[in-house]
Amino acid sequence: MSTTFSANEPPSIRPPAASIWPTTAEAGHALEPGVVLEIDDATIRLVRELRCDGAPFVRMVAWSAIYDDPSFAINAYEALAHHQDRLAYWSVGATALGTDWLNPTISMLVEDYLIQRAEDQVTADREADEARRVAAKELAAATKIDLYYLVRKKMFCLTLDRGDEEFWSIKFQEKWERDRFGDWMQRQKHRFSDFADYMIEGDRFELERQLLREMLVTEQAVKKQGLSAGGRRPLRFWRGEA
Incomplete structure (x- = not known):
């Protein structure tokens, strides 16, 4: 340059100008x-x-x-x-x-x-x-949805948490019941955000009934295909193909 x-x-x-310089030499x-x-x-x-x-x-x-x-x-x-x-x-x-x-x-x-x-x-x-x-990482952490297996007051629970906030849970009296449902729920991770959106105004028990019905239908389909693990957890080794 x-x-x-x-x-x-x-x-x-x-x-x-008159406003700048005095007209006389006064102090x-x-x-x-x-x-x-x-x-x-x-x-x-x-x-x-x-x-x-x-x-x-x-x-x-x-x-x-x-x-x-x-x-x-x-x-x-x-x-x-x-x-x-x-x-x-x-x-x-x-x-x-x-x-x-x-x-x-x-x-x-x-x-x-x-x-x-x-x-x-x-x-x-x-x-x-x-x-x-950092902001993207924090946002991802705040919006990430995880599935947790917990025990509360002698009840076996499965919860969905977004960030640090739980937005849905289901309770079972027996551990095997929770694990049975968890075998199916683990394959629904692609739907967790839909469940979260539903729970903004939806009813927890209505979502619970819907998911349990879907689990039973899946178990029946897997049994018909001869892919069931049998016992109390028929979907234990299921990989979501049904």
């Missing part, structure tokens, strides 16, 4: 020096000002640079704007010693700023990717 550094420009004297009006960083399209200027009661009256461009690309001028402006505490020092040095005194420092600061910003962007992108990964 090409940069043209300009020599010091002569002071620009603004005709005083009580404050004069204050200041330095501002300006950008105009592809040009950046470091301007020294003399203000009367806060309004700029005398302006002198202490340093300026013209960039081929206005977008790069914006980058340079942002880089220098991070060093507000050095603007006055730079303006005095450039005025007294010439712009060549300041140009290498400006070039180095702009280059370092662009490198640091690129590195910060890479870091920010990496952190954003990690945050999305």
Whole structure:
């Protein structure tokens, strides 16, 4: 990117307006020096000002640079704007010693700023990717549905939990009864989300009756095919083909 550094420009004297410069030399009006960083399209200027009661009256461009690309001028402006505490020092040095005194420092600061910003962007992108990964993992954990075998108050239970929240359960008096139902339920994992949706407004016992009916129908079909394990758990070795 090409940069043209300009020599010091002569002071620009603004005709005083009544509201800016006093009409007489009476006391009580404050004069204050200041330095501002300006950008105009592809040009950046470091301007020294003399203000009367806060309004700029005398302006002198202490340093300026013209960039081929206005977008790069914006980058340079942002880089220098991070060093507000050095603007006055730079303006005095450039005025007294010439712009060549300041140009290498400006070039180095702009280059370092662009490198640091690129590195910060890479870091920010990496952190954003990690945050999305963690969020996706947490969402998956919160929405994952698992089947649990539990014992509660001497009852043998089978529950469906989404994340850390149980949304459906069924109880049996005998362990083999629960395990018998579990042999069938284990093959219904692809339907767990449907069961969860149903339980948003549905009745737990109605879902229980429906699933028990389906289990009995499956057991009968497996027995007819001669694939039943027999005994109390006919679907113990069933792989879901029926």
